[in-house]
Amino acid sequence: MLERLIEKRPDGRTTVMLSGFIDETADLEALLGDVEGEIALDLSAVQRINSIGAHRWIITLARLTAHRRVTVEAVPYSVGMQANYVANFFARAEVLSCLAPYACATCETSTNLLIHRDEVSLRAPTRWCKRCKNELVFDELDGYLDFLVRNRS
Amino acid sequence: MTRSRARVIVEEAAVAERVAAVLDVADFERNDERNDERSDVTIVSHGRLDQAGDSTGPMVVLCKGTGRRAALELIASKALRYMVPVDDRLEDALLTILGKLAGADLFGLDRYVRHGGLLRTWTAEDSQAKARILREIGARAQRLGCPQLIADLFLSAIDEMAINAIERHIRAQLGPIEIVAAAEVGRFAVAVRDRVGQLRPEHVLGSLVRGGAQKAAGMALDASSAQLGFRIMFDTLSTLAINVERGRRTEVIGVIDLGKSLREYRDTVPGFGCFVNETPE
Numbered sequence: 245m246l247e248r249l250i251e252k253r254p255d256g257r258t259t260v261m262l263s264g265f266i267d268e269t270a271d272l273e274a275l276l277g278d279v280e281g282e283i284a285l286d287l288s289a290v291q292r293i294n295s296i297g298a299h300r301w302i303i304t305l306a307r308l309t310a311h312r313r314v315t316v317e318a319v320p321y322s323v324g325m326q327a328n329y330v331a332n333f334f335a336r337a338e339v340l341s342c343l344a345p346y347a348c349a350t351c352e353t354s355t356n357l358l359i360h361r362d363e364v365s366l367r368a369p370t371r372w373c374k375r376c377k378n379e380l381v382f383d384e385l386d387g388y389l390d391f392l393v394r395n396r397s
Numbered sequence: 398m399t400r401s402r403a404r405v406i407v408e409e410a411a412v413a414e415r416v417a418a419v420l421d422v423a424d425f426e427r428n429d430e431r432n433d434e435r436s437d438v439t440i441v442s443h444g445r446l447d448q449a450g451d452s453t454g455p456m457v458v459l460c461k462g463t464g465r466r467a468a469l470e471l472i473a474s475k476a477l478r479y480m481v482p483v484d485d486r487l488e489d490a491l492l493t494i495l496g497k498l499a500g501a502d503l504f505g506l507d508r509y510v511r512h513g514g515l516l517r518t519w520t521a522e523d524s525q526a527k528a529r530i531l532r533e534i535g536a537r538a539q540r541l542g543c544p545q546l547i548a549d550l551f552l553s554a555i556d557e558m559a560i561n562a563i564e565r566h567i568r569a570q571l572g573p574i575e576i577v578a579a580a581e582v583g584r585f586a587v588a589v590r591d592r593v594g595q596l597r598p599e600h601v602l603g604s605l606v607r608g609g610a611q612k613a614a615g616m617a618l619d620a621s622s623a624q625l626g627f628r629i630m631f632d633t634l635s636t637l638a639i640n641v642e643r644g645r646r647t648e649v650i651g652v653i654d655l656g657k658s659l660r661e662y663r664d665t666v667p668g669f670g671c672f673v674n675e676t677p678e
Contacts, residue, residue: 245528268560269524292549294556295626303618322549329608329628332615345546345659354544354659383546383659385466 246270263289266297288318309336327391346380482666513581520573636668
């Protein structure tokens with residue numbers, strides 16, 4: 245099940261936070277179709293997306309971004325994976341940030357950390373473990389962040 | 398009864414020794430004569446594929462050190478139906494494939510969890526049931542020590558396996574599908590079974606090719622989501638096996654090997670097998 249939380253920002257933009265599963269049960273048109281003006285999509289609470297959901301997402305984003313500015317924030321790992329499979333996954337939307345997997349070799353822990361597209365050059369930005377203060381290892385293949393930087397202006 | 402014969406084209410001596418040991422256990426006779434049509438199967442390193450062009454019968458490709466992406470491109474470009482990663486599970490994986498190619502029953506999880514057992518069987522008739530089962534499988538994965546993000550990848554693959562099967566059953570009015578989980582130390586496997594049996598290897602491999610093309614060209618708004626679904630399965634599992642008894646039943650098996658970091662897991666060459674029994678009893 246996919247749900248939304250809408251918040252109006254002081255700058256006039258509307259934040260839509262989606263939470264749950266983007267799958268064959270998700271009615272994206274109902275969740276996003278009535279939102280007017282510029283939209284900031286917060287995907288941090290999306291838990292999983294399947295191929296049917298991805299197909300619906302691409303159709304909805306193509307329509308949603310045709311004549312207005314749409315930004316996407318905090319793309320979770322499960323969505324980022326699929327975004328890398330399909331070039332037009334975010335249509336004309338600007339992807340600003342994602343949650344990327346990092347691991348601490350010392351503490352043997354894994355964590356998802358928010359990274360902004362401007363921080364990414366040829367490789368993932370450096371992050372440090374909150375507990376032991378050692379540098380974290382980016383826990384994915386180098387191409388994982390392609391979806392974040394491919395539409396960077 | 399004549400023994401099955403295998404032609405072996407393997408470059409590394411250590412790997413060739415391991416293959417020879419498996420052939421003994423599987424009761425295959427080695428036959429490396431070129432142009433000999435009596436070979437029932439060819440086992441070839443991915444680096445020597447060009448030497449196997451004159452082989453007859455199924456070809457099992459041993460793939461080492463290419464990474465997942467290159468392995469998937471190889472499967473797609475050469476339309477390979479059987480791939481075995483050269484890792485510490487080579488013997489088990491090769492034994493499984495040879496056993497099936499030699500005529501053993503194609504179906505069942507026991508060949509993929511030889512040292513473990515069945516955990517649970519579910520039935521699912523719709524998306525709600527599928528969601529409930531995925532939650533239970535996710536909880537099992539965590540109890541087996543699977544890192545959260547790898548468990549999420551596994552669930553993505555099972556989601557694709559299940560939704561395809563449920564849709565086929567709904568169209569054919571066949572009632573619920575069956576989902577089965579099994580595990581052993583370091584390995585978790587799930588099978589999704591339908592009673593349709595219409596999946597074809599060329600469709601699976603074609604989906605992988607077309608799904609790969611979407612990375613550069615994008616997805617057409619009227620395209621089938623199945624292409625993306627197979628791409629997800631190939632890209633997120635340690636092993637993907639597809640068993641088809643034409644017109645009778647399909648079993649799609651997804652396996653994850655535990656004990657790797659996410660990065661290692663994502664870069665591991667996947668095992669793959671697509672087995673079709675054309676003449677159901």
